[in-house]
Amino acid sequence: MAPALEEGGERETSVAQNNSLNSVVNDATHRSKVTVIGSGNWGSVAAKLIASNTLRLSSFHDEVRMWVYEETLLSGEKLTDVINRTNENVKYLPGIKLGKNVVADPDLESAVKDSNMLVFVTPHQFMEGICKRLVGKIREDAEAISLVKGMEVKMEGPCMISSLISQQLGINCSVLMGANIANEIAVEKFSEATVGYRLNREVAERWVQLFYTHYFIVTAVQDVEGVELCGTLKNVVAIAAGFVDGLEMGNNTKAAIMRLGLREMKAFSKLLFPSVKDSTFFESCGVADLITTCLGGRNRKVAEAYARNGGKRLFCISFSFVHISRERKRKCLI
Ligand SMILES: NC(=O)C1=CN([C@@H]2O[C@H](COP(=O)(O)OP(=O)(O)OC[C@H]3O[C@@H](n4cnc5c(N)ncnc54)[C@H](O)[C@@H]3O)[C@@H](O)[C@H]2O)C=CC1
Numbered sequence: 001m002a003p004a005l006e007e008g009g010e011r012e013t014s015v016a017q018n019n020s021l022n023s024v025v026n027d028a029t030h031r032s033k034v035t036v037i038g039s040g041n042w043g044s045v046a047a048k049l050i051a052s053n054t055l056r057l058s059s060f061h062d063e064v065r066m067w068v069y070e071e072t073l074l075s076g077e078k079l080t081d082v083i084n085r086t087n088e089n090v091k092y093l094p095g096i097k098l099g100k101n102v103v104a105d106p107d108l109e110s111a112v113k114d115s116n117m118l119v120f121v122t123p124h125q126f127m128e129g130i131c132k133r134l135v136g137k138i139r140e141d142a143e144a145i146s147l148v149k150g151m152e153v154k155m156e157g158p159c160m161i162s163s164l165i166s167q168q169l170g171i172n173c174s175v176l177m178g179a180n181i182a183n184e185i186a187v188e189k190f191s192e193a194t195v196g197y198r199l200n201r202e203v204a205e206r207w208v209q210l211f212y213t214h215y216f217i218v219t220a221v222q223d224v225e226g227v228e229l230c231g232t233l234k235n236v237v238a239i240a241a242g243f244v245d246g247l248e249m250g251n252n253t254k255a256a257i258m259r260l261g262l263r264e265m266k267a268f269s270k271l272l273f274p275s276v277k278d279s280t281f282f283e284s285c286g287v288a289d290l291i292t293t294c295l296g297g298r299n300r301k302v303a304e305a306y307a308r309n310g311g312k313r314l315f316c317i318s319f320s321f322v323h324i325s326r327e328r329k330r331k332c333l334i
């Protein structure tokens, strides 16, 4: 299957086009260099997907840099050292080899220094601080893509993470969202994803090439806000679905929550950005992500546990699902 652009639009870059694109950028000096900013569960899987493609495609440098928020493991070793020694993110994606061409780097500035393709994939609350640290440190011709599902809520109103990146760093930012539970993709179970791009189809095609594998099918649509809002708002519905599970209200009620939730996601998205397209909600980033998250996502699990525990404080429950340092747990509990 060839990498795909949106259905109904000018679909699919032909093999001939791809070959000519590859020959133009074949020269080592013109090869795109990729940095993944983030190394959690999804960040690590994204690095694995990308690394398999940079090795295969001559238009990319083989090496993929992965910025790691440095942590000291219980063994006393630095996470970065362990990733580089074992080729595994033993904390956030244990048991999965990332690819020998993934190089973990705890220094944000050095990690992005030479790269013209920046993949942002950290929890949303860290994005503003990361962008501030990157101002003036990235290549002028850099393109970004955000895999972050969430938004910043400011006094002036909500700010999408792609806008935050564009505004703070002065670069174009696409997004990639979809029905993408990371642990399933890590073991190469089939799934789909959606790239949302703003204007430039060629840029979208580069991102599709970078992520696309036989088990990870990527389609691009010209609707950054629609794709990103789908990835963000489905988390709210997933929490409601978790409450339904925890209260044992049954599958019919859960289906109703999902249907009504999808309708509200659409209404809310269009209220914020009238340009959002109806068709986006039928892509992987829309209905498919809503389904997978309401069935198997971490947000659903936390909400279910919360309801089953009669409203026990949410952060205590979420400890069992997210990785959080012992010291932070201790401080929170105090
Ligand atoms: N895990 C999944 O299945 C999927 C996650 N996503 C989205 O991807 C984004 C990243 O999630 P994951 O990779 O799953 O992360 P995660 O929840 O597995 O890990 C948290 C990450 O945050 C880092 N971190 C902790 N404190 C930090 C700080 N102060 N500054 C910067 N980084 C810090 C940790 O080192 C770790 O890499 C989120 O927006 C999530 O919604 C999207 C699709 C699937």
Ligand SMILES: O=C(CO)COP(=O)(O)O
Binding pocket: 149, 178, 179, 180, 181, 182, 238, 289, 292, 293, 296, 297, 298, 299, 300
């Ligand atoms: O976004 C996801 C799947 O597409 C993962 O959702 P959770 O963060 O709820 O696990």
